[in-house]
Amino acid sequence: DIQMTQSPASLSASLGETVTIECRASEDIYSNLAWYQQKPGNSPQLLIYDANSLADGVPSRFSGSGSGTQYSLKINSLQSEDVASYFCQQYNNYPFTFGLGTKLEIK
Amino acid sequence: EVQLVESGGGLVQPGSSLKLSCVASGFTFSSYNMHWIRQAPKKGLEWIALIYYDSSNKYYADSVKGRFTISRDNSKNTLYLEMNSLRSEDTAMYYCAKGGYLLLRPFDYWGQGVMVTVSS
Numbered sequence: 001d002i003q004m005t006q007s008p009a010s011l012s013a014s015l016g017e018t019v020t021i022e023c024r025a026s027e028d029i030y031s032n033l034a035w036y037q038q039k040p041g042n043s044p045q046l047l048i049y050d051a052n053s054l055a056d057g058v059p060s061r062f063s064g065s066g067s068g069t070q071y072s073l074k075i076n077s078l079q080s081e082d083v084a085s086y087f088c089q090q091y092n093n094y095p096f097t098f099g100l101g102t103k104l105e106i107k
Numbered sequence: 108e109v110q111l112v113e114s115g116g117g118l119v120q121p122g123s124s125l126k127l128s129c130v131a132s133g134f135t136f137s138s139y140n141m142h143w144i145r146q147a148p149k150k151g152l153e154w155i156a157l158i159y160y161d162s163s164n165k166y167y168a169d170s171v172k173g174r175f176t177i178s179r180d181n182s183k184n185t186l187y188l189e190m191n192s193l194r195s196e197d198t199a200m201y202y203c204a205k206g207g208y209l210l211l212r213p214f215d216y217w218g219q220g221v222m223v224t225v226s227s
Contacts (some may be wrong), residue, residue: 043219049213091211096142
């Protein structure tokens with residue numbers, strides 16, 4: 001199985017700041033990488049797919065990048081509504097696997 | 108608007124069975140692969156099962172293989188997860204999720220989830 005190592009596990013930042021979350025795959029996943037946002041009490045929602053494509057309705061302050069085994073999610077101009085957990089997920093091979101998540105809080 | 112609505116969860120004893128349902132609307136259900144994903148309390152996400160759009164293939168995580176069965180009824184726009192020999196470690200929120208036309212696509216819509224608690 002492909003292991004997804006996500007960092008940091010938690011993150012505290014101020015409103016308006018830029019934050020970056022990293023995700024490393026145990027093998028090349030050819031940009032078959034998605035990022036999900038899960039707000040407290042809600043189900044996950046797709047943010048980014050194919051490593052850098054924005055899902056429908058997602059604000060442009062979210063962006064994804066990376067290739068091979070290294071990927072990142074960047075959130076510009078942090079807003080209060082961005083408080084959530086963020087998960088990366090590879091869909092290059094079954095079983096699809098997720099990172100353990102990053103919990104983002106506002107300072 | 109795409110909607111996925113799960114039902115069938117509850118509190119059950121170890122060793123028992125439960126069947127979850129997920130009713131889909133807002134898209135052509137019969138054209139898309141569908142998945143079940145679970146999340147144990149305060150834990151991460153675990154993909155557990157996939158069924159092709161036409162039920163021709165099914166895949167399972169090792170943790171549920173041989174105990175869980177995924178199925179679908181395209182005439183009813185409904186996805187199912189039959190769970191047997193339930194264990195305490197199966198306690199989780201279970202989500203159905205829409206996949207893509209193609210096999211290797213992310214989950215672009217998720218249901219609200221249904222809680223399954225396995226405890227004596």
